Amino acid sequence: MESLTLRASPSSTASPPLRLPGRRRAASVRVSASGAGEPDLSVTVNGLKMPNPFVIGSGPPGTNYTVMKRAFDEGWGGVIAKTVSLDAGKVINVTPRYARLRADPNGSTKSPIIGWQNIELISDRPLETMLNEFKQLKKEYPDRILIGSIMEEYNKAAWHELIERVEESGVDALEINFSCPHGMPERKMGAAVGQDCALLEEVSGWINEKATVPVWSKMTPNITDITQPSRIALKSGSEGIAAINTIMSVMGIDLKTLRPEPCVEGYSTPGGYSARAVHPIALAKVMQIARLIKEEFPEGRSLSAIGGVETGNDAAEFILLGADTVQVCTGVMMHGYGLVKKLCTELQDFMRMHDFTSIEDFRGASLPYFTTHTDLVQRQKEAIKQRKAIRMGLQSDKDWTGDGFVKETESMVSN
Incomplete structure (x- = not known):
């Protein structure tokens, strides 16, 4: 794919805005082990305490009350709801909207799935409905972490209204979708902002002057250098970075019909690529952001890693690079919400192998071994x-x- 060049704003090195009351910036800190001899998976990120570092990534697994409740019941450390905006009426999804890539080049239905593409848009449910469900979830699970994912058009008043309404629902933090690779780029939404540093700086300024809970900026990998927008978001006041969102892709062409997939009435559109095949790319991007944070933000910022996580070892790799939390979305779509138990067990097995007692014992341990x-x-x-x-x-x-x-x-x- 063709990379986009960022336009750096002259004021990109400006100091971040003054902190507002209630904003929590602290990165992960060690929490006392909960059981003798058992590796402790709990983390505290930006003041948010989680029983483990595994977070439901924004998407179908966080699309309504029922599925988010299921995630909490199964034991996920946190849930990031599907992205919302003020006017859900503009969001119209099509189906089929997913396509899969299997390891077998002949496309055997028994072959493992290594890639997943979606052309799904943000939430098509009314904002008020989603907010009511956020309130209900926080009422039932007051000690669990619920994060609202938001995306809006290039309009300061609209961003401020959306932030205010979502915060009033009781969410613990906000994840800003600067990275959706498809859908409504003409309205300067999603990756259209994350790929333009000048625009990103302006919008990040609007967001951080309004938000009173921690803000995570979700970055797109569809760019030449992911550290450039990450730096802008952090300097503009965001407490953390989430990366990566999906990679722009065309899943394939049906060689019988000659039509692209997923096929809707004979046509398709490029979409977001995820699952195991993107994991090495995500590792590289997360490593770059982790080095940026370590070198340029010594006071600390948080990092939530995303990309092809299906095992505890996948998660361990991200944490070894410096991630505080690990998000899973496509993995849940393929394996179900019970996947978190497997992830926790396997991560603890890795920790026992190295005599690590907490996540902080090995977070970032592999980062110093990257060089030129x-x-x-x-x-x-x-x-x-x-x-x-x-x-x-x-x-x-x-x-x-x-x-x-x-x-x-x-x-x-x-x-």
Whole structure:
């Protein structure tokens, strides 16, 4: 795909707005282990306490009260609801709107699914309905974390109204959808904002001057350098970054009908690509954002990682790069809400293997091992030089001595 070049605003280095009462910025901190001998999965991010780092990503798994309640009952650490805007009447979905890529090139229905594409839009349910369900969920689960995902047109008043109404419903934080790859870009919504630094800075300013709960800016991978918009969002006052959203894609062409998939009345449109196949791409983007946070925001910002998580090991990789939480959306669509139990068990197994007692014990542990190719070349030259300098055993018969005979013999034993 063709990358987009960002326009950096002259004021992009301006100081973030003054903090408003109630805004919580603290990154993850260690929470006391809840059980003797058991690795503790609990995390606290921006003041939000979760029993584990696994969060339902914004999308179908958080589309209404029934499914969000199911997520809490199954034990997910938090839920991010499907993205809402002021006027749901503009949102009209089509079906089929999903397509799958299987590992078998012949498309066997028994072959594992490695890629998933969707052309689904944001919530098509009335905002008031969603807000009432948020209130009900917070009433029933007051100690669980519910995050509202929001997206609006290029209009300051509309953004402020949406933020105020969603916050009044009792959500614990806001995730700003700067990254939806399809649907209504002509209204400067979603990725249309996240791919334009000048526009992103302006809209982020509107959001952060109004919001009183933590704000996570969700970034698009459909860009040359994901650190540029991430930096703008953080400097504009966002407490955290969520990444990545789906990758713009065309899932495939039906070679019998010659029509693209998913096919709606014979036609299709590019959509968002997710599932296991995007995990390596997500790891790279998360690594870049984690380094940005570490190097440029020493006071701390949070990072919520997204992309192809189906196992506890997938999550461990993100946390090793510096993620505070790990979001799952497509994985739930394929495996169900009970997946969280498997994720927790497998993550704890990984922690036991390394004697980690908390998430903080290993969060970011792999980040220092990324460097430049030039540095890799130099490191290898030095390593080869050092190996050559170390002589194993004697080089010739003339080197044998009477006094050190036994040690000289041992020096040439392979094990």
